Amino acid sequence: MRCVPFEQVEGQSPHWEATGSDPRIEIVFPRPLTAGWILIEWESALVDPACRPVLTFLHRLPDGRETATDIFLHAAIFGRQRAVVAVPDQVIRVLVSPVDRPGPFGFRPVKAEAISVVRAVLNGLSSQPLLALHAIGAALIGRASDFRLLLTEAIHALPLSRYSQWKRAHGRAPDWQGLDRLPALPLPRLHVIRDAASHHSEPDLDPAIRTLISVHHMSHGDDGALRALLAAQPETDLVMFLPAGATLEEKAIPAMLVAAARQSGIAVFYGDQERTLADGTIAPEFMSGFDPLWTYLALKTSTAWCVRVGLLRHWLAGEPLAQRVAAHPLYRPLAYAEVDVAPPRVMSGLLAELHASWDNGAEAAGAIVPDASIIIPTRDRLPLLRACIESIVPTIPEGTEILVVDNDSQEAETLQYLQELAHLPHRRVVHVGGAFNFSRLCNAAARATQRRMLVFLNNDTTALSNQWLPELWRHAMKPDQGAIGARLFYPSGRVQHAGVIIGMGGYAGHIGLHAEAGERGGFGRMRSDHTLLAVTGACLAVEREKFEAVGGFDEDNLAVDLNDIDLCLRLSEKGWRTVLAAGAELVHHESASRGRKAGSSRYWKEKAYFAARWRRARRNDPYYHPALSLLLTRQSLG
Numbered sequence: 362m363r364c365v366p367f368e369q370v371e372g373q374s375p376h377w378e379a380t381g382s383d384p385r386i387e388i389v390f391p392r393p394l395t396a397g398w399i400l401i402e403w404e405s406a407l408v409d410p411a412c413r414p415v416l417t418f419l420h421r422l423p424d425g426r427e428t429a430t431d432i433f434l435h436a437a438i439f440g441r442q443r444a445v446v447a448v449p450d451q452v453i454r455v456l457v458s459p460v461d462r463p464g465p466f467g468f469r470p471v472k473a474e475a476i477s478v479v480r481a482v483l484n485g486l487s488s489q490p491l492l493a494l495h496a497i498g499a500a501l502i503g504r505a506s507d508f509r510l511l512l513t514e515a516i517h518a519l520p521l522s523r524y525s526q527w528k529r530a531h532g533r534a535p536d537w538q539g540l541d542r543l544p545a546l547p548l549p550r551l552h553v554i555r556d557a558a559s560h561h562s563e564p565d566l567d568p569a570i571r572t573l574i575s576v577h578h579m580s581h582g583d584d585g586a587l588r589a590l591l592a593a594q595p596e597t598d599l600v601m602f603l604p605a606g607a608t609l610e611e612k613a614i615p616a617m618l619v620a621a622a623r624q625s626g627i628a629v630f631y632g633d634q635e636r637t638l639a640d641g642t643i644a645p646e647f648m649s650g651f652d653p654l655w656t657y658l659a660l661k662t663s664t665a666w667c668v669r670v671g672l673l674r675h676w677l678a679g680e681p682l683a684q685r686v687a688a689h690p691l692y693r694p695l696a697y698a699e700v701d702v703a704p705p706r707v708m709s710g711l712l713a714e715l716h717a718s719w720d721n722g723a724e725a726a727g728a729i730v731p732d733a734s735i736i737i738p739t740r741d742r743l744p745l746l747r748a749c750i751e752s753i754v755p756t757i758p759e760g761t762e763i764l765v766v767d768n769d770s771q772e773a774e775t776l777q778y779l780q781e782l783a784h785l786p787h788r789r790v791v792h793v794g795g796a797f798n799f800s801r802l803c804n805a806a807a808r809a810t811q812r813r814m815l816v817f818l819n820n821d822t823t824a825l826s827n828q829w830l831p832e833l834w835r836h837a838m839k840p841d842q843g844a845i846g847a848r849l850f851y852p853s854g855r856v857q858h859a860g861v862i863i864g865m866g867g868y869a870g871h872i873g874l875h876a877e878a879g880e881r882g883g884f885g886r887m888r889s890d891h892t893l894l895a896v897t898g899a900c901l902a903v904e905r906e907k908f909e910a911v912g913g914f915d916e917d918n919l920a921v922d923l924n925d926i927d928l929c930l931r932l933s934e935k936g937w938r939t940v941l942a943a944g945a946e947l948v949h950h951e952s953a954s955r956g957r958k959a960g961s962s963r964y965w966k967e968k969a970y971f972a973a974r975w976r977r978a979r980r981n982d983p984y985y986h987p988a989l990s991l992l993l994t995r996q997s998l999g
Contacts, residue, residue, distance in 0.1 A: 364387070843938060859872060
């Protein structure tokens with residue numbers, strides 16, 4: 362096996378230089394690959410940002426055309442990672458893209474070899490036995506594609522309960538002089554502040570790192586001593602508080618310092634935290650990317666974060682925050698805590714103010730009654746439509762518009778109901794004929810109303826809460842927020858939607874699907890308002906001006922599937938964050954109003970368009986940890 366530069370990359374293993382945002386290295390096998398399975402293992406530099414590598418097979422289709430199949434792998438947050446993947450027919454080249462940014466990076470393939478299907482099955486049985494058995498069943502009845510998919514899911518979805526085992530298998534000793542060599546940058550120092558009462562000993566740090574860390578013991582209530590310490594340090598240095606029972610994770614510190622050196626405008630850095638459970642096992646607390654609605658709240662019970670000396674110094678002097686302060690995620694454990702710990706009072710106060718700086722709720726005030734149009738596309742299925750409207754009417758303020766988009770309903774009872782509805786105050790019906798095109802129906806309805814907030818609602822939903830519309834309004838009117846989604850439940854009470862992860866299942870998927878209603882899930886955010894890249898269009902609100910600014914739904918390329926996700930992503934491109942309003946709750950009888958034709962040419966054409974248009978987002982959704990599997994909707998280790 363050899364590795365040679367292919368595109369947007371220079372150098373050789375283990376030190377490379379990316380000249381673009383999609384550098385690709387060719388893996389040259391001693392013999393041509395045939396359809397089957399391969400095992401690939403690699404090491405990434407511990408000082409580099411955590412990133413999902415992309416494995417690409419360039420191969421020929423049965424008709425002779427060349428195509429590319431991308432497989433999104435898992436970040437090597439502890440330095441080493443492996444993958445067992447299915448190989449398509451007629452492979453021409455095998456490429457790997459280790460990072461998604463220009464600049465130097467460390468990457469060293471350790472192994473790449475063809476393996477037998479029996480060995481692949483054994484990998485699946487050791488990770489997710491039930492899924493692997495389902496895969497074997499699919500193979501026995503001749504469903505080869507289902508076999509490959511199910512077995513891939515089984516292999517790359519290790520339960521979180523086996524974190525300790527997974528960490529050992531994917532970790533390695535740092536090589537600070539080799540693969541993990543620190544870049545030639547002026548690095549800040551990390552000042553670790555221990556409570557004076559703590560006699561906790563620090564780990565035996567490598568000499569290459571020891572010079573970058575200073576440990577200070579002082580009372581966490583002694584603001585005077587803290588001010589004196591800060592006054593003697595450069596403003597760009599970092600401060601981290603570690604109470605008794607918490608330990609610094611050595612391997613992640615260089616990555617944090619390198620990130621701080623390269624991102625001078627960021628003042629807060631945070632990572633994951635590990636804790637000991639009652640049964641003695643170690644469990645991770647994975648953090649998502651920076652979320653103004655959630656991150657600073659989550660850090661109130663974490664020790665795995667630090668702040669610039671300058672920001673802390675000015676805040677202690679009573680100076681107000683000059684601007685909103687963003688934080689940078691490291692996607693690596695920064696600390697291990699034996700018990701529940703909390704930051705000292707001074708850091709809790711700072712976190713509260715950092716969080717409050719992002720709360721611009723006052724700007725959304727000015728309208729007691731939401732100036733909204735609830736847009737409901739439909740075609741017959743009157744029982745669903747009637748149940749939907751009857752459930753929402755008692756929950757919405759008087760004067761709220763309900764606009765039904767009729768797509769060629771034929772049943773006499775439906776037509777009679779729509780006629781009666783259109784004669785009621787603030788109720789309208791817009792007729793849009795032709796083949797079902799969800800995007801076209803919604804766009805036509807949006808053009809037919811002048812309400813300030815548009816709420817796109819499936820006809821197979823029913824309201825659970827009287828506050829669902831005000832909750833959507835509260836977020837949609839904020840100037841930095843775009844698409845707003847709701848928490849949706851199956852009739853059984855389990856979660857159907859609490860946010861969408863881009864790349865899950867290859868395209869996009871609901872996080873926490875089928876979770877119990879009371880579960881916190883999704884990095885602890887499932888029951889709280891939080892930012893994501895996308896939410897479902899089954900209930901999606903957006904301010905009219907923002908919707909029009911991106912051209913509405915894409916009715917040309919995404920008529921039926923993924924148009925809601927695409928809208929969210931285009932709003933995000935314009936700088937408007939997508940938000941899950943957890944207080945907006947409805948029941949969703951998913952796809953009850955129309956069937957899915959998963960095998961149609963239209964379906965696959967839309968999938969292909971979405972995959973190409975949003976390849977970068979599918980690779981690295983910032984709100985989903987890059988070490989987690991994208992194959993299952995429940996959090997699993999990749």
